[in-house]
Amino acid sequence: MLKRLSIYFKEMYPIVPRLILGTIIFLEIYFILLLNYGITDFSIGIAEFVGSFTIFSFLLMLRIADDFKDYETDKRLFPERPLPSGRVHKIDLKIFVTILIIVTCILNFIFMNNIWFFLFLYVYGWLMSVWFFKKHKIQKSLPLALVTHNPVQLIMNIYIISFTCIKYNLYPFTLTSFLVAFTLYFPALIWEISRKIRAPKDETEYTTYSKLFGYKKSTRFVLILTLVDILTNFLLVYRLNRIAIGVLFINVAWMTWKFISFMKDPTQYKIVDKVERYTYIQESTMILVVVVYLIVGYI
Incomplete structure (x- = not known):
């Protein structure tokens, strides 16, 4: 299984570059928000690393969920990809993503201060994976898929903003936080x-x-x-x-x-x-x- 997963990560989600990307996304929003609030006295701890890992793991979860959702389509249009080609098995990804979600949840419950925003982010991600229970409508409509799925990036940004505002006791409903959410x-x-x-x-x-x-x-x-x-x-x-x-x-x-x-x-x-x-x-x-x-x- 590990060998098959290594094939998947190499072709679909390179671990190290995506870990770096998750860290960049978290810290970019984190620091831009603080600096625009005039905060220059930072206290970086394990929570910031957990937040960065959460962004990485959430994007990986979405990648795997997309591969499951598009499995039949990929068999026709992209048969060379790891999952439709049979080089990676569905059970491999199911076991891995289950462990990944459990680890991410434990880390957030222990170290993060914005657990409700974390739960909202992951519930939204889960709803995306099941097409919001409207697969027959959403799958056939590209604009509807965009409207229902793309806002997850905004929700992910709000997860980072909520952590930062709570940690530094900042008022969240400002033009600055609005702009950072969209950046x-x-x-x-x-x-x-x-x-x-x-x-x-x-x-x-x-x-x-x-x-x-x-x-x-x-x-x-x-x-x-x-x-x-x-x-x-x-x-x-x-x-x-x-x-x-x-x-x-x-x-x-x-x-x-x-x-x-x-x-x-x-x-x-x-x-x-x-x-x-x-x-x-x-x-x-x-x-x-x-x-x-x-x-x-x-x-």
């Missing part, structure tokens, strides 16, 4: 839509937004989301590092040009590739803002 939600939403936008010649039986609404309308919608996303970043970064505003502006200007260019000629590249590059630059800039502020203060 990592929009990139996930933009990526999720962009990966299902294709040029007409690249369409298959796989349902995409470009097939449903046309590639121009779909791309225009993502462009609007991107501009809203960068606005939340501007408002948060402005208080911490004005130099970074220039980097973010150049990045979004480049991405806007790529969107417009794609709408003129969708055959020149996959728009999701450009979105991923934009997101890496954007999030790296946000992380650097935090690091620079912690080292040298406001610039």
